[in-house]
Amino acid sequence: MSKKPFTNVTIEKVQRSDLEQLEKLFATAFAGEIDIQQIKRRIRRARQFYYILQPLSKFSGWVKNHFDVYAVKIAGQVVGFMQLSYLNSAQLHIDYIAFSKQHRGQGLGRWVLTKLLETVADANNQDVVLEVRVDNPAYKLYQRLGFRAVTEILHYEMIFGGTTSSLPSLDDELPGFRVLTVKDRGQLYRLYKASVPPGLRRVIKRSYREFNPSMLVRHLDWAKNYLMRKQISNYVVEQSDKIVALVTISSYVKTQNHIISLIIHHSYEYLRSALLKKAINLIEASYKQGVISCTIYSDDSNKQAVLEQLGFKRDSAYYLMLYPAAQKRKETVKARSQNAAASKSMKTSL
Numbered sequence: 257m258s259k260k261p262f263t264n265v266t267i268e269k270v271q272r273s274d275l276e277q278l279e280k281l282f283a284t285a286f287a288g289e290i291d292i293q294q295i296k297r298r299i300r301r302a303r304q305f306y307y308i309l310q311p312l313s314k315f316s317g318w319v320k321n322h323f324d325v326y327a328v329k330i331a332g333q334v335v336g337f338m339q340l341s342y343l344n345s346a347q348l349h350i351d352y353i354a355f356s357k358q359h360r361g362q363g364l365g366r367w368v369l370t371k372l373l374e375t376v377a378d379a380n381n382q383d384v385v386l387e388v389r390v391d392n393p394a395y396k397l398y399q400r401l402g403f404r405a406v407t408e409i410l411h412y413e414m415i416f417g418g419t420t421s422s423l424p425s426l427d428d429e430l431p432g433f434r435v436l437t438v439k440d441r442g443q444l445y446r447l448y449k450a451s452v453p454p455g456l457r458r459v460i461k462r463s464y465r466e467f468n469p470s471m472l473v474r475h476l477d478w479a480k481n482y483l484m485r486k487q488i489s490n491y492v493v494e495q496s497d498k499i500v501a502l503v504t505i506s507s508y509v510k511t512q513n514h515i516i517s518l519i520i521h522h523s524y525e526y527l528r529s530a531l532l533k534k535a536i537n538l539i540e541a542s543y544k545q546g547v548i549s550c551t552i553y554s555d556d557s558n559k560q561a562v563l564e565q566l567g568f569k570r571d572s573a574y575y576l577m578l579y580p581a582a583q584k585r586k587e588t589v590k591a592r593s594q595n596a597a598a599s600k601s602m603k604t605s606l
Contacts, residue, residue, distance in 0.1 A: 267368065270325040270337070275303040277334040299436050328368055330357065338368065340551055343385065344461050346581065350379055350386040365394070365525045369401055373579060384579035385459060389572060402585070403577040406459050408554035412568035414536070416429065417545020436490035436502070441468040443499040450521045451554055459578050485509045489538070493527060500524040503535050512546030514539045529562045536566070 270278060279299045302441040328336035333554045336355035343349050350372075372526060376457055377384045387409055388395050444467035449457065469477070479487055486508055493501040501524060516535045532550070539548060550568060553576075560570075580588070 264331045265364070265367075266329045267326050267338075267371065268329060271305060271408075272329045274327050274334055275299055278337055280324070281337060281354065282352070283336060284356065322567055328364070330359070334427055336364065336368065338372070340372075344463055346381075347383045347385055347461055350384060366397060366401070368486045370399075373401065377579065378582040381581045381583050383459075383581045384578050385582075387574040388577060389574055395575060395577075397457060398579075401579070405575040406578050407456060407576050409551060409574040410554055410560065411549060411551050411572045411574070411575050412563045413571045414548045414566070414568045415546075416536070416540060416548060417543075424603065430493060430527070430534055432494040432500075433491060434481055434494065436492050440494075440499055444468065444502060444519075447499055447502060447519055447521055448522055450523075451519050456553060456555065459576065491534075493524070493531070495524075501527055501531060505535055505539060506557060507539070507543065512543060514543070514548045516548060516550045518550075525556075525558070529566065532562065532566055 268274075268432065282299065290512070306509045324340040324342070326338045326340070327334045328338070336353070336359060337386070340352040341349045341351050341474070353365065353369070373384065384403075386403070390400060390408070402574065445462075445464040448462055452460075486506060488507075489505045491501050491505075493503075493504040500521040502519040504515075506515040506517070516532065516539075518531055520531070536548060541548070548568075549571070550563060552563070554560070554573075564570075
């Protein structure tokens with residue numbers, strides 16, 4: 257384990273009394289990178305409804321992940337934080353990690369991450385996944401710790417309303433487009449598997465339960481979205497009695513931000529442009545102005561071309577990084593050793 261760089265350093269689960277300091281630190285650490293106002297409202301809601309939501313963390317994955325926030329303290333003062341979420345039993349995701357400006361560049365971040373990898377991920381044989389901006393100096397640190405870049409994630413945005421240019425016209429037909437129903441949910445996991453390349457599915461492992469949650473979880477999600485002033489609409493495209501696409505529109509009313517998420521069966525990729533146009537026009541019909549965003553993996557340049565043709569502009573790019581579980585790393589080292597031995601033996605026999 258790396259040497260502890262400070263005295264009186266502790267890593268503690270965030271309590272309600274820490275949330276005000278956390279809000280200030282978050283705004284400072286991520287200013288210019290993300291929608292700070294949205295995050296600040298989220299933290300304030302957590303503080304406001306702390307004693308209601310915290311007990312529900314036993315039942316709702318979203319609530320549980322919302323409270324998996326750890327404060328890094330020096331002499332009792334919050335100097336950094338880390339928010340975690342569990343993608344599944346075998347994978348841990350680092351949502352955010354940041355430190356106050358006066359405590360950066362001193363080895364504290366490396367020490368905290370090493371502590372996490374050794375005492376949580378390796379102890380439970382879990383992968384660790386995170387996203388880091390391509391221009392973030394922390395990328396080198398993650399590499400040194402054993403993370404590897406799997407792919408790029410590209411974030412696109414479009415401003416609509418006011419004096420901006422008109423939105424794209426819906427000139428493509430979308431037969432089978434309709435609102436998602438409960439009975440459709442059983443097909444969504446199969447749709448996901450048919451839309452994401454196998455290499456990426458091994459990194460981001462989504463489960464059937466995530467697409468078809470229980471009634472209790474659905475009600476908890478509804479309550480969460482209500483508290484966060486977030487409206488979610490789900491639509492599907494059904495063709496030949498099969499769900500071939502899912503469109504999710506997440507609208508944050510206060511900030512006028514709208515997120516379009518698509519899952520499209522690989523055989524129906526030609527629907528992407530029409531689906532995006534439909535989603536954009538649905539947003540415009542309910543909201544007169546705002547920002548629409550869409551995030552894609554960089555596995556297919558055609559996805560980027562479609563977004564750009566519709567008027568989206570690339571806002572940022574991230575690396576999706578993976579720290580393999582301890583057992584996987586041991587197997588990789590063993591395989592390399594065996595290959596090296598076989599290669600040496602072959603050269604000797606020649």
